[in-house]
Amino acid sequence: MIEISKVTDVEALRHISIQTFTETFARHNTEEHLNAYLEKAYATEQLKRELAHPDSHFYFAHVDGELAGYLKVNVRDAQSEPMGADTIEIERIYVFEAFQGHAVGKALFTKATELAKELHKRKMWLGVWERNERAIRFYRRNGFEQTGVHTFFMGEDAQNDLIFMRSFTD
Numbered sequence: 061m062i063e064i065s066k067v068t069d070v071e072a073l074r075h076i077s078i079q080t081f082t083e084t085f086a087r088h089n090t091e092e093h094l095n096a097y098l099e100k101a102y103a104t105e106q107l108k109r110e111l112a113h114p115d116s117h118f119y120f121a122h123v124d125g126e127l128a129g130y131l132k133v134n135v136r137d138a139q140s141e142p143m144g145a146d147t148i149e150i151e152r153i154y155v156f157e158a159f160q161g162h163a164v165g166k167a168l169f170t171k172a173t174e175l176a177k178e179l180h181k182r183k184m185w186l187g188v189w190e191r192n193e194r195a196i197r198f199y200r201r202n203g204f205e206q207t208g209v210h211t212f213f214m215g216e217d218a219q220n221d222l223i224f225m226r227s228f229t230d
Contacts, residue, residue: 114138115138146182184204
């Protein structure tokens with residue numbers, strides 16, 4: 061059984077962020093670039109700021125009482141790019157490798173969709189790394205279409221996120 065709860069523990073959030081990011085990206089990046097990114101993006105103080113932002117929402121997923129993944133969504137000015145007041149951003153759906161294929165990502169995606177409808181958002185968007193083929197397939201199956209590309213840096217290495225958007229019908 062998958063249970064979704066609010067994130068309250070910054071150290072658990074830091075641990076899952078670093079481990080899941082490393083599981084996904086380490087084989088495609090140098091250790092130096094990966095570590096530089098992890099130290100900045102998942103520093104305790106950075107995560108505390110994100111948790112404190114009133115327009116960011118975090119949820120943990122548990123399977124049989126064990127932490128399996130988490131979701132971060134943003135609205136209004138918490139969005140990583142300005143997409144408008146009628147949008148919600150899925151910034152992160154991170155799932156431990158051991159729980160992939162167990163519907164944890166789907167449960168977190170469903171939570172994001174429920175929140176979007178609850179907040180009366182008309183569109184949902186996200187950025188997904190161009191080499192994350194599994195995630196790209198998942199989002200396409202769930203009604204997202206690519207609308208753009210933006211560049212981010214892994215250390216000093218420029219990489220691309222594909223921007224995907226999905227509209228909601230009433």
